Amino acid sequence: MTDAGHESRRKLLDAALNVVRARGYTATRVEDICSAARLTKGSFFHHFKTKEELALAAAERWGAVTGALFAAAPYRQLSDPLERLLAYVDLRKALIRGELAEFTCFAGTTTQEVHQTHPAIRDACGATIRQHSGTLEADIAAAMRQYGVGASWTVESLALHTQAVIQGAFVLAKATQDPAIAIASLDHLRRYLELLFRSPQAQEERT
Amino acid sequence: MTDAGHESRRKLLDAALNVVRARGYTATRVEDICSAARLTKGSFFHHFKTKEELALAAAERWGAVTGALFAAAPYRQLSDPLERLLAYVDLRKALIRGELAEFTCFAGTTTQEVHQTHPAIRDACGATIRQHSGTLEADIAAAMRQYGVGASWTVESLALHTQAVIQGAFVLAKATQDPAIAIASLDHLRRYLELLFRSPQAQEERT
DNA sequence: GACACCGTACCTACTAGTCGGTATGTTGGC
DNA sequence: GCCAACATACCGACTAGTAGGTACGGTGTC
Numbered sequence: 001m002t003d004a005g006h007e008s009r010r011k012l013l014d015a016a017l018n019v020v021r022a023r024g025y026t027a028t029r030v031e032d033i034c035s036a037a038r039l040t041k042g043s044f045f046h047h048f049k050t051k052e053e054l055a056l057a058a059a060e061r062w063g064a065v066t067g068a069l070f071a072a073a074p075y076r077q078l079s080d081p082l083e084r085l086l087a088y089v090d091l092r093k094a095l096i097r098g099e100l101a102e103f104t105c106f107a108g109t110t111t112q113e114v115h116q117t118h119p120a121i122r123d124a125c126g127a128t129i130r131q132h133s134g135t136l137e138a139d140i141a142a143a144m145r146q147y148g149v150g151a152s153w154t155v156e157s158l159a160l161h162t163q164a165v166i167q168g169a170f171v172l173a174k175a176t177q178d179p180a181i182a183i184a185s186l187d188h189l190r191r192y193l194e195l196l197f198r199s200p201q202a203q204e205e206r207t
Numbered sequence: 208m209t210d211a212g213h214e215s216r217r218k219l220l221d222a223a224l225n226v227v228r229a230r231g232y233t234a235t236r237v238e239d240i241c242s243a244a245r246l247t248k249g250s251f252f253h254h255f256k257t258k259e260e261l262a263l264a265a266a267e268r269w270g271a272v273t274g275a276l277f278a279a280a281p282y283r284q285l286s287d288p289l290e291r292l293l294a295y296v297d298l299r300k301a302l303i304r305g306e307l308a309e310f311t312c313f314a315g316t317t318t319q320e321v322h323q324t325h326p327a328i329r330d331a332c333g334a335t336i337r338q339h340s341g342t343l344e345a346d347i348a349a350a351m352r353q354y355g356v357g358a359s360w361t362v363e364s365l366a367l368h369t370q371a372v373i374q375g376a377f378v379l380a381k382a383t384q385d386p387a388i389a390i391a392s393l394d395h396l397r398r399y400l401e402l403l404f405r406s407p408q409a410q411e412e413r414t
Numbered sequence: 415g416a417c418a419c420c421g422t423a424c425c426t427a428c429t430a431g432t433c434g435g436t437a438t439g440t441t442g443g444c
Numbered sequence: 445g446c447c448a449a450c451a452t453a454c455c456g457a458c459t460a461g462t463a464g465g466t467a468c469g470g471t472g473t474c
Binding site for chain 2: 026107166167195
């Protein structure tokens with residue numbers, strides 16, 4: 001799937017990613033996506049049977065694009081797992097710039113909107129979030145071993161917590177129209193991770 | 208405003224709060240709200256000129272209802288400001304039960320969906336979030352003084368961070384259809400607050 | 415000429431908002 | 445006490461416009 005010959009299909013998906021993040025899923029018309037992709041409805045319904053099918057494909061593409069971005073990031077080469085984790089947060093901070101629709105998360109935005117009405121889209125978006133969250137778990141587990149931090153919380157829960165902070169930071173940024181608030185929240189997340197792994201008190205937690 | 212004689216108006220607002228949280232703002236029809244309130248469109252457009260005007264009034268009501276809830280909570284009587292802050296998180300955890308649409312946040316959900324398309328609704332929701340966040344600032348400031356914690360972060364940013372975690376926890380809960388994940392994230396938030404105010408390392412931060 | 419691809423025109427279901435109408439008070443003059 | 449006049453609250457059928465989806469025709473490529 002996603003062969004080389006599907007240039008228009010890719011254009012439609014990328015257009016959908018941008019327009020839906022700006023306008024929301026329900027409020028974006030398929031014509032909005034078509035005009036953003038400089039195509040027409042004929043092309044749209046040639047590639048996708050329904051609007052919902054496009055959303056599912058867009059969620060899949062979102063996971064692929066973001067997955068490739070973080071997998072190829074330079075910080076992945078750091079030897080210390082905690083350093084990798086902190087560098088991940090730094091990268092997320094660095095990505096917060098420009099327009100809201102450009103740096104916010106398609107999966108989080110969409111799943112929040114349609115979680116009740118479109119279960120298939122919700123599951124597709126949820127899967128990308130969980131998958132992305134899962135990429136952090138190896139580093140968290142390694143950092144736990146290396147820094148001798150106890151197990152009053154699980155690896156999975158901390159990975160998901162980082163995603164919650166990021167998603168929540170986006171919500172706040174939209175509510176206040178101020179990306180700086182999102183960055184400040186990621187600073188708090190970073191401070192939490194440092195305290196969690198480096199403070200003596202946390203290391204005594206070996207229950 | 209919100210006199211005793213506006214029973215139907217209040218019913219419509221409460222119905223909107225529930226239906227919009229479940230279905231999203233754009234996807235909910237005014238008829239959905241009417242039938243949930245056991246009223247008709249005639250009544251609806253008697254009380255509100257447009258659907259957007261209802262959303263603005265609903266945001267205001269959301270702020271009033273939640274504001275009253277937390278202002279009247281027993282934990283407000285605790286003498287230690289840090290204890291009040293931690294008890295706030297505990298209360299937020301305790302409120303996470305039942306259906307998603309019952310415990311998630313109208314303001315956060317709606318602002319995320321319409322932030323670009325309906326600036327007035329976004330601002331109304333954003334105002335309730337900021338206002339609620341502001342109610343935490345006095346306790347945070349008092350805890351900073353009492354526990355001698357340094358100022359590498361601002362009172363406002365920590366208050367907003369708690370809201371970001373809460374909003375993000377809701378997003379994750381919707382994405383995964385698992386409220387337990389939201390609770391686990393609030394556990395991490397609580398742990399952060401404890402580390403921030405109680406760990407020796409954090410207290411050395413007096414810059 | 416078969417097929418993938420894409421454009422234009424059109425169909426149809428749906429929905430925000432309108433409009434005439436009814437019912438229920440409420441005020442004030444006598 | 446009564447009634448005219450008016451305001452408020454509500455109902456439900458209707459309208460105008462919108463948006464998802466379809467039909468079909470054209471074009472390039474193999």
